[in-house]
Amino acid sequence: MLNVLMLGIGQCGNRILDAVNRQSFGGSSKLSKYYSRQKFPSRVETLAINTAVNDLKELKFTAAKDRFHVPNLHGVGANRSLGKQGFWDNREMIMEEIEKRGDFDVAFVMTSASGGTGSSFAPLVIHELKNRYKNITIVAVIVLPFREEGSIYLQNAAFSMRDIMEVDCDGIILVDNQYLKRLSGDIKTAYDRINEMVAERILFLIESLDSEMLSVTDLGDFKTVMRGGLRMGTLGFFEADKKTPTLTSAIEGSIKPGGLLYPAEVYEDAARAMIIIQGSREYLDVDEITKAVEKLSTKMGQVFKGIVIKKGRPKVLSVFTLAQVPDLELLYSQAAQAIQDEKSRKTKAKKQLDDAFAYIEDLEEVY
Numbered sequence: 001m002l003n004v005l006m007l008g009i010g011q012c013g014n015r016i017l018d019a020v021n022r023q024s025f026g027g028s029s030k031l032s033k034y035y036s037r038q039k040f041p042s043r044v045e046t047l048a049i050n051t052a053v054n055d056l057k058e059l060k061f062t063a064a065k066d067r068f069h070v071p072n073l074h075g076v077g078a079n080r081s082l083g084k085q086g087f088w089d090n091r092e093m094i095m096e097e098i099e100k101r102g103d104f105d106v107a108f109v110m111t112s113a114s115g116g117t118g119s120s121f122a123p124l125v126i127h128e129l130k131n132r133y134k135n136i137t138i139v140a141v142i143v144l145p146f147r148e149e150g151s152i153y154l155q156n157a158a159f160s161m162r163d164i165m166e167v168d169c170d171g172i173i174l175v176d177n178q179y180l181k182r183l184s185g186d187i188k189t190a191y192d193r194i195n196e197m198v199a200e201r202i203l204f205l206i207e208s209l210d211s212e213m214l215s216v217t218d219l220g221d222f223k224t225v226m227r228g229g230l231r232m233g234t235l236g237f238f239e240a241d242k243k244t245p246t247l248t249s250a251i252e253g254s255i256k257p258g259g260l261l262y263p264a265e266v267y268e269d270a271a272r273a274m275i276i277i278q279g280s281r282e283y284l285d286v287d288e289i290t291k292a293v294e295k296l297s298t299k300m301g302q303v304f305k306g307i308v309i310k311k312g313r314p315k316v317l318s319v320f321t322l323a324q325v326p327d328l329e330l331l332y333s334q335a336a337q338a339i340q341d342e343k344s345r346k347t348k349a350k351k352q353l354d355d356a357f358a359y360i361e362d363l364e365e366v367y
């Protein structure tokens with residue numbers, strides 16, 4: 001049995017974790033957490049961490065014991081320097097809260113890249129986890145901002161992603177708000193929908209890694225995929241319905257833009273992949289699956305496949321890492337421009353104030 005840790009840090013991370021808990025309680029009743037046990041296949045511990053107590057209060061499906069407020073802080077207002085300081089000041093308390101939950105094989109650390117709390121805590125937490133749990137696999141689930149959210153969010157995203165790569169995280173699963181905002185007109189519904197999509201995919205992955213598979217993929221394979229290419233990638237998903245003509249088209253559907261959490265030309269850009277198919281035995285033709293996956297392997301290099309017998313029409317999850325991420329490069333160039341603009345705005349404002357003060361430089365107040 002896998003021991004899984006799921007951390008949701010900052011508001012965005014907390015909300016995704018709440019969506020995970022909602023789905024794993026198997027219902028939408030606000031009261032479900034009081035009387036039902038989570039339906040995880042593995043031993044899964046969830047913990048929401050935040051500097052803002054109100055963000056934690058807003059959660060509906062995460063038990064009170066799984067919400068940790070870093071004391072004496074009230075959010076860090078998108079300031080990553082304050083966030084890092086907040087983590088260092090409370091490091092032992094935060095890590096104890098995690099460690100008292102026992103040993104773990106794999107951790108998912110979920111956060112936005114662009115706020116203050118999650119984006120500054122996540123790399124530091126990952127670093128601490130790597131030191132304290134020697135064999136743990138750590139995958140960060142990182143939400144990129146809408147590009148029009150402002151210069152501070154953009155610069156935070158750029159620096160926090162670099163910090164996460166530097167702490168030797170096993171891999172990053174990218175979720176792009178900008179790419180996914182097409183799912184809904186208003187922002188609240190878009191958030192909910194995005195969070196549900198992430199939760200559904202991560203739960204599917206955990207369940208599959210811990211299932212008796214007809215064809216096996218395990219945590220080791222997952223780690224190999226995540227460490228491929230740039231060590232960053234994303235997840236795709238496809239649920240077959242009556243209109244899906246073949247299993248092959250369901251597998252191909254899982255790497256099409258509609259099911260991805262981050263824009264990628266999978267055939268062109270993927271470095272390694274893992275395709276997991278779940279469904280009733282009558283739908284799962286192993287030869288067909290093998291052929292479809294082999295076809296993908298010729299384009300992508302290594303592709304692991306997993307087949308899980310589970311009642312229902314086929315559902316396919318694709319996990320892949322990328323060898324190139326042109327969209328991310330664009331985000332970095334936008335961030336660099338935003339930092340320059342911010343700097344020159346500051347210099348200009350300071351000069352204007354200095355010029356104003358210069359008028360009274362040699363004068364005294366007269367009464």
Ligand SMILES: Nc1nc2c(ncn2[C@@H]2O[C@H](COP(=O)(O)OP(=O)(O)OP(=O)(O)O)[C@@H](O)[C@H]2O)c(=O)[nH]1
Nearest residue numbers: 010011012015075076077078112115116117118145
């Ligand atoms: N997908 C998704 N994105 C969210 C959600 N809530 C906030 N975001 C995004 O997260 C970014 C802001 O980060 P937050 O998570 O709110 O910030 P934080 O880590 O709590 O840090 P501070 O508020 O600065 O202390 C923005 O890019 C938002 O668009 C959510 O529920 N879902």
